[in-house]
Amino acid sequence: MELEDTLFSTSEYVQTHTGNKVSRQSTLCGSQNIILNGKNIIMGESMIRGDLANVRMGQYCILSKQSVIRPPFKKFAKGVAFFPLHVGDHVFIGENTVVNAAVVGSYVYIGKNCVIGRRCILKDCCMIADDTVLPPETVVSPFTIYSGSPGHCVEELPEAMQDLMIDYTKSFYQHYIPDKDVSGVNPINLVTRK
């Protein structure tokens, strides 16, 4: 089925000049370290911990409600260091998920209520089903679906996964539109920062 239009209240969201739709109720810690490449959606009550390390997200990424993106750390003999977290293009992250991975590839679908362990590597075109727990340092290879707690590879994805994710994220973005202000004034607020 084609997605229905999802309306969001204009007072709640901020749209930047690169097309990112960021909710005012989300927490972006250390926003100078967070790079959103354009046309991303950050929904309400989610959190990106840019204060720990750099976070870079590609285009058309969707971060659903109450999710957390937190860069992973590594214990050294002399202390703890946080590593940057890179998220690729066309990634969908479901609600209530904690992403602690080192790298999330492109065209990835992460379900809701998942826990992605620290320093995990999610390659391109993979899928993490709902309610999955991935232990630390798991490598998820392309075209696989991981499910369960602990996560095991359960199924294989079709080869068209890349185009399916592109279509899905683009249509999600296009259908995520603001409801019009009553007075007819242009409801989109532009801010200069990313």
Add this chain to the structure above:
Amino acid sequence: MTHLFKSEKVQYLCTCGSLKPLCRTYFCRHCLALKCGECVFHEVDILYCSNCLENVPPGEARVKKNQCSECFECPVCDQLLLTRATNIQIPSAEDSSKLVPKKMFYLVCGFCRWTTREAGLPDQPSATGSWPDSDNVNSVRVGALLEHYRSLAQLDKFEKEQKRQLKRRSNYLSFTADKYSLSALAARKRSGLPFAGSLGMKKETPQIYKVEPAVASEETDDALDPDIFTKVLTLSNVTTIDQRIRQPERQPVKSEDLIPIHKFLSVRRSQRCRFCEHNLSKPEYNPSSIKFKIHLGAFYHVPDVIIYRLARDDMQLRLCNRSQYPTHVRLLSLDQFALIAHSKIDELERSCGEAEKEKKSASSMVGHELCESPATQAANLKSCLRNAFKEKVNVVLQLPNEPILLPARDDLAEYELTAPQNLKEDPKAVLWRKGNKVVISAPLTVIDDELEDKRTGFVFEFGAVRAGFETKEVQPQPTNVYIPVFISLGKI
């Protein structure tokens, strides 16, 4: 997410008769037919470790029993084992009174926190490659049995070769012996002596490797410990059946006997059409790459149908063309398709008769000739018709009559603002058009209200270019391909 590719709503009928969503099917450009995962050959293309993403050549994989040499799995929960280091103080090599720190490594599971120390394995001085392999108690006996059967197989092969040689030679000798004065050879054969000067054939018969026959005994090795009747059992000390079966050589009963298991290799498959034996999908050599060398998914060649809007008496379908060529699509009802198919089958059978006159039999045709032959095309149409009418349909659609143009896939089209003009289309049928996507209206009529789950079907007719004919001078003519599509509407 289930609507992305697990959706059972819109399904395409494959040549084998099974219904699959479009993304799970392949389109053979030589047969011009839809093939699903069940009617293609699956071949192992690449063996790789899913953790270190390293390619393993097939010969090496066979030697290592399809296991990665570097990566280990936890015997308790089947997750990856991580290498941790500790520092211990040992006397240094030069001066035995001084203590020098040295790194020792052990494995720990990230999920259940099992460590190699629980199995009693000592910490290793090097990070990789030094963990002991599981010892197989029966390996000597199994090896001896394998040798025995291998020698038996060789003996069989030798005897077969001999029989074949004798058979050939017997005919030869009986007919030509007197003619070419080979009577000496004939005499030798009659007396039963072996053939002299035997052209490099081994004269000795292979020996059978002798093995002692097994002796049956009443006592077994894995008898139940009598303590089980007297002492209290702690379940955490006993392995589960899953854990035991994961190490079939040892099958430890106690948890303290569990040792790390080498991680098994994963496989990337390539698919091949069963009929014309062309490759349909072949991945790249690098396991972390998402590109394909050959990628003939139906998603990229057959127009895609999605339910755009659904109401009690009206449905809107969105057609999307993801191929490089524009195509004209016609949506036919099942009865219309039956009429067209019957007339085509008659036409093809007539041309079949003419081909027979040219003395071309099916067995002599190979590759694209076989796919193109009228006999094959007629057979395909017949089976398609038969499979399409097996599906029960209880809702009828009112489909547009004229062919609808679906432009080719163009990634820059989304930045274009003007829609293509000069298209004379019925505005009631084609509601909306953007790039390579078209929304058409298809009003519903329920014919059978008994079942709650409503299903409807129609047949796609679109033009596809047959592979193998692309030359620069001549533009290949598209042939019409018919694919039945069935949509489950659920309860409306």
